[in-house]
Amino acid sequence: MNSAASSRVPRHIAIIMDGNGRWAMQQGKPRLHGHEAGVHAARTIVRAGRDAGVEALTLYAFSSENWLRPATEVSFLLELFIRTMAVELDTLHDEGVRVRFIGDRTALPSNLLAIIEASERRTASNPGMVLVIALGYGGRQDLVQTVRALGAQIEAGALKAADLDEKTLRDALDLGDLPDPDLLIRTGGEYRISNFLLWHLAYTEFYFSDILWPDFSSADFHQALAWFAERERRFGRTGAQVHSERGDQDAQ
Template identity: 50%
Template sequence: MPIKPQSQNGDIHVPTHVAIIMDGNGRWASARGLPRTEGHRQGAESVRAVIKAASRAGVEYLTLFGFSSENWKRPSGEVMDLMGLLRLYLRKELAELHKQGVRFRVIGERSRLAPDIQALIEAAENRTRDNVGLTLVLALSYGGRAEIANTARALAEKVQNGELLPSDIDENLFASSLETADIPDPDLLIRTSGEQRISNFLLWQTAYTEFVFTDTLWPDFRADEFEAALSAFRSRDRRYGAVGV
């Protein structure tokens, strides 16, 4: 597939798209003798800080891994708490996001979410659709393998219905059929808490993404840590399989 520009904002040192796996809320809370829910609440403060930092830096797309398809396996009480925090965030933060010119998007199997949450997501997307600032993409009930499988199934159905030939399917067509079709692939992926894996997140889209792993737990990840990750990105030589200059 064609390589997307490193940056569309005029500065090759600023990633156009940053994706973040927000990890460590539970460990942050446990280390302080607090319930896991408090870690998630403090994590929401980091979300606010990083959105502002990304906007100031000139990042155009910020994708946050909010809730994975595997997270449904967590204890029901924790899932309920997370969904409650999501409702609160969508209700409380929308006005501020809109004020900042942020465009809000959700990817993932939203049909698994409660109807009222689906309605809140739709309202947020509709209200911010014409904003021209940072695009905030929240991955909810999302899994990279499921996205790829769903895309393959949809293309297979088109072949079966005579809408496509098997020979029509290439990397470009496949990429344009993903949920992220109108979003550039991430230039930089950050994972907090010291873990060094991508946990089924944006598997197709991160083929040429630069990774930064930090030991900082997500509730402690603020603007300074975000800037440090951008600094690490600037030091990378992105060759996309070619020979460096």
């Protein structure tokens, strides 16, 4: 890989961390053990992203559909989030990481809400990578809530329907203040986006890995970065237009 390609680090990476349950079954252990192992993988990849110069990393930790899982598994996952943030927050803060959560918080237990709010307050001014944790998040839910909020503004006379455009809608979404993901990584061998960031992934590069999430290493992450660096991102333009624009930039 040439030096120009190696310097093309995605500004924003989104990850669907899939395969915890299957990994545990392969180990002959309960599914819940896989979720604990997945936390260790997440810790490794957060550090790898920060060290690589990624500006924002969004992890799909718990989807709006995950509420339909068995109650024991849901309770375990929520408790795992609480324990993980209690352990990791000091380190993330010391490393300058800014922690944010997106998703519907209405069904979350009060002790988890307290940790979420404390984490966001404590790290709000940190200058480093933004770590976004999607918790109780669904892409369709995000769009519906945004449309409702904009509709309320129209009803109140604060916004005109004629003034609605893509930017207005995008800015009102959960990640409206961050650049759209340049790269989506999904582990576990599945080839779908599972209701994740539906608006934001319009021009994202998709990288699918057969590796189950607990086994996804820093080396695997860097392999995804290397793959991304070789991609030609056209955004609907032709290859000739892209190369022409690059030539103009080089001449400046």
